Amino acid sequence: MIVILNANPSFDRTLIVDEIKSTGVIRGKKVFKHPDGKGMGAARVLNLFKVDYMCLNILGGKTGSMIYDLATAENLNMRVFKIKNESRINTIVVDKKNNTLVINEPGPFVERKEIERFKIWIQSQIEKFKLSDEDNYFIVGGSFPRGFTRQDFEDILSFVHKNSFKVVIDISKEFLKVALEQHVWMIKVNLHEISDLIPAKNEEIISFVHENYRVENIIITAGRSGSFGRFLGMNFKTIISKSEKRYAVGSGDAYLGGIMYGIANHFKPSSIIKIAAACGAANTEEIGPCVFEKEHVEKWLNLITVREVDIR
C-alpha cells in the first residue's frame, strides 16, 4: 500500500493577472480553485493512473471542509484527522509571461493534545498493512502545520519504520534533516531545499548524502534543468530536450506521483525516472497542482532522456 501523509493541506487559489506588481492593486482576470498540499498532488497523479493509495490529511474549519469536499469530488482517497483551527489558503498569482508568485500561509496551529491524538491515529491507519505481502510505502508530502516538533516527526518516522514501511520524503529545512538522520528509504527534494542543508554542490550532494546519512535513494529536481540522483542502484541524470516557462507549481509533486506510479507497477528504474520527469513536465501544461492528462505525459515522454551516469 502507498500511504501518503499530506499534513498541511491547502485550498489553492490561482489568480491569472496581466502583470505582477510589487505594490498597488492587481486585477484578477480568472481564478482557479484546487485542494492541494504536496501529498495531495502526488495522490492526484496516482488517481490518474489508477494506483491504489490512501491520503492522510489534517484538516480544520470551513476551509478544511472545502478542501475535503473538492478532493472527494475528484475521487481522491482521503482520510481525515480533524483539528480545531482552520486549514490554510494558498494564493498563486500567474501573469501573462507566466511569471509566478506563490504566497503560502503557515497553516493552522495544532494543539499538543491534538498532535498526541494524531500520532495514535496514524498508527491505527497504517498498522493493518504491516502483514501484507506487498511492499508498503509511506510518503511524507510537504511540511507539518505549526505545533509539530522535530520529536513528533521522529516519533512518526520511528513508528512507520517499525511497521516495515519504506519512507519517501518530500519536505524541507529542519524536518528534512530529521529524515536524513533517520536514514529514510528515499528523499525527493529540489536543489534549493537540499543545498540549504548540505555542504556539497550539485552532483556531489548525492554521494555526500549517501555516505553520510546512508540514504539509498536520492532524487534532486531542478525545474526546467531536469533532475539527477541515485535511484534503485542507478546514478542518473534527466535531460529535457525542449521546455518553456509555464505553470510549474506542483511539478515536484507530480514527479513524486510519477515515481510512485512506476514503483507500484514494477517498471525498471530508468523508465520510472522517465515517467516521473514526464509527469513533472506535464504539470506545466495546465493550471493547477498536478492537474494534467495522460496525453500530456505521453507527449513529454518523447522529449525526455534518462542517462545513466558515474557520480563518483
Ligand SMILES: Nc1ncnc2c1ncn2[C@@H]1O[C@H](COP(=O)(O)OP(=O)(O)OP(=O)(O)O)[C@@H](O)[C@H]1O
Ligand atoms: N518548465 C518545465 N518543463 C519541463 N519539465 C519541467 C518544467 N518544470 C519542472 N519540470 C519537471 O518537473 C520536475 C520537478 O520540478 P521542480 O524542480 O520545479 O519541482 P519543485 O521545485 O519541487 O516544485 P513544487 O515544490 O512546486 O512541486 C523537474 O525535475 C522537471 O523534470
Ligand SMILES: [Mg+2]
Ligand atoms: Mg517540491
